Amino acid sequence: MPEHVYEVIEIVGSSKTNIEDAVQNALNRAAQTHESIRWFQIVETRGYVENGKVAYWQVNLKIGSTIKN
Amino acid sequence: MPEHVYEVIEIVGSSKTNIEDAVQNALNRAAQTHESIRWFQIVETRGYVENGKVAYWQVNLKIGSTIKN
Amino acid sequence: MPEHVYEVIEIVGSSKTNIEDAVQNALNRAAQTHESIRWFQIVETRGYVENGKVAYWQVNLKIGSTIKN
Amino acid sequence: MPEHVYEVIEIVGSSKTNIEDAVQNALNRAAQTHESIRWFQIVETRGYVENGKVAYWQVNLKIGSTIKN
């Protein structure tokens, strides 16, 4: 990992299922515009509630992708 | 969401299963005294260990509920 | 819990499955050198991505264990 | 101010006008259930956008009120 230059972007993803799925959904969208995603960091975990139940899990991710030469 | 005034409370919930279940357990209790819960934010994730295994997942939540007129 | 003196160490664990499994893997290793692990706190959650999918979940844990007399 | 015991609550207020008005709106609601509000601290300032314009200013306040004997 050390030899690259990374671009870091922030994406918010959500899922009705769980935290891990919200992360993967954010990565799916990021992958449409960034070819070489290498890592992510969760910087915030929130959720929306309907009728007392978690309706959506929502994660803010920092996503690092290699910048090509 | 923008037109409401929210009250924000902090609740600690736990679960033997996983982080998502600990969140839902905290919301279940909060729902007994707050009618209109709308969102939550996880502000800390801890756990208790017995015999080397996670015995309880424990989350501190900020919980936002609409204040009625 | 209050009567003990705790040592707090930091361990990074990972898992191909999910966040909870990465925590348990970190605890498994910590247990090889620390007899009396009592609690942990997640201080960072990251992950590594291959072909657009989460390849590894990685958690930084503070782990508290009782120091024996 | 020093001789009192304060209760600190967190309220989110909003306004279509500006930040100061969002603060006052939050205080108006807090005053319905807390008699002796003395101070506040802004802990977050956000807003919602419609058609490129700020539609609502939203502030998270810590609000301190004297607890009576």
Next chain:
Amino acid sequence: MPEHVYEVIEIVGSSKTNIEDAVQNALNRAAQTHESIRWFQIVETRGYVENGKVAYWQVNLKIGSTIKN
């Protein structure tokens, strides 16, 4: 401790004597409305000065109390 759901409130207490006494004064007031206080965390320590001497010690506490079923 792990099996409970906790409510976390924030109280500011003060004392002319020292930090520990300011904590206890905050707990005394919290106990009037919360039956089952279990722990606290000091989140800020301030004081007021008169004629160059500390007149009041003032502590902001997060206080956790068990929510009964």
Next chain:
Amino acid sequence: MPEHVYEVIEIVGSSKTNIEDAVQNALNRAAQTHESIRWFQIVETRGYVENGKVAYWQVNLKIGSTIKN
């Protein structure tokens, strides 16, 4: 709001008038390249001073916009 994936960018805006106007100026520019701005958060408020008077208010905003499918 929960069903979307958001991109979060950071923009610094300024104004000779006040904080709210600096926010709107930042949003105006962001709108030139982002169609669906939904929310912002102020992460820093600074200003520049000339002859003892505030010459410019300057705000750092996190701006969230919906990513279209």
Next chain:
Amino acid sequence: MPEHVYEVIEIVGSSKTNIEDAVQNALNRAAQTHESIRWFQIVETRGYVENGKVAYWQVNLKIGSTIKN
């Protein structure tokens, strides 16, 4: 801006009107003892409440001024 050495001081200003005026009031006082104030950063925004209304806005500013040779 880069060629100077700056001294950074912290001043708390207040105003009955709004946040911007509290900032300017703090700068007015700082200007009595610092000739070359160049920038400020708001590090905290608080207020005092009387009869449910904001009586004073209060801002903590870091203020940077050029140190002359």
Next chain:
Amino acid sequence: MPEHVYEVIEIVGSSKTNIEDAVQNALNRAAQTHESIRWFQIVETRGYVENGKVAYWQVNLKIGSTIKN
């Protein structure tokens, strides 16, 4: 308290006895150059150890004093 402009300085005080005495020692020195000290906040508490015992308690204080007209 709200009508004043405050200057905030940072002083580190120490004591062989306890935390409260280290605070008072810092205030004693600050009082030699600042007439109207009104409040302080403890921003860090450290200590030095000799032969396994606390030799000195050391506190970093933010100290607020009224600026006279």
Next chain:
Amino acid sequence: MPEHVYEVIEIVGSSKTNIEDAVQNALNRAAQTHESIRWFQIVETRGYVENGKVAYWQVNLKIGSTIKN
């Protein structure tokens, strides 16, 4: 102090008496495995409550000890 290399460990100590005693208790245990403790920093102060009274003061310390050649 500057010429040494320090190892920094984290220990949680407790006391029924006060904060200073909880610090010394943590240092006593640390001294059993670390010969040359030089300084500490309090990073968190908590407590446990029984019948409305502080039963234990608990401090998290970063402890620095010289590493010998």
Next chain:
Amino acid sequence: MPEHVYEVIEIVGSSKTNIEDAVQNALNRAAQTHESIRWFQIVETRGYVENGKVAYWQVNLKIGSTIKN
């Protein structure tokens, strides 16, 4: 500097030599897609180690560039 609107991006750069060179390498890459870089802030400094020696210095930069009209 005050009259511009800035875009702030985050780039991770690395160097085998030192911290300053890692910063310049990050700026070199950022310059390929951003014409008017004006300032940066180091938000994290890390490194990778091989055979006990620093193999790469790695810096996370926030980079501000003027947005043209």
Next chain:
Amino acid sequence: MPEHVYEVIEIVGSSKTNIEDAVQNALNRAAQTHESIRWFQIVETRGYVENGKVAYWQVNLKIGSTIKN
């Protein structure tokens, strides 16, 4: 070091060369008004960029100096 009372000031220094030189330049200016500087802490590292190259390194320092009796 423990027996002194320290005054802590904040100075911003800059250099065309590197981070260490920016620190020394800040100390040089601080030394003109403070006789007994003992330590510093870097609290922020920034820089200004011209034509894609670092033109100035800029550091915010907390500087501690002994207050004489």
Next chain:
Amino acid sequence: MPEHVYEVIEIVGSSKTNIEDAVQNALNRAAQTHESIRWFQIVETRGYVENGKVAYWQVNLKIGSTIKN
């Protein structure tokens, strides 16, 4: 990097020369007791001053090393 479990320790290193050398000195000592150091993060940079010049650069490092099976 992702498949390992890491132990994270904190070491303070110093150098009369510069920040990079202080980092390497900390790593040299850590290497005496940890075989497989992989990365570090600088968490604080301080220094000691004599006669107005930097006498020692001092860095607090988090150091990650692979735990062998």
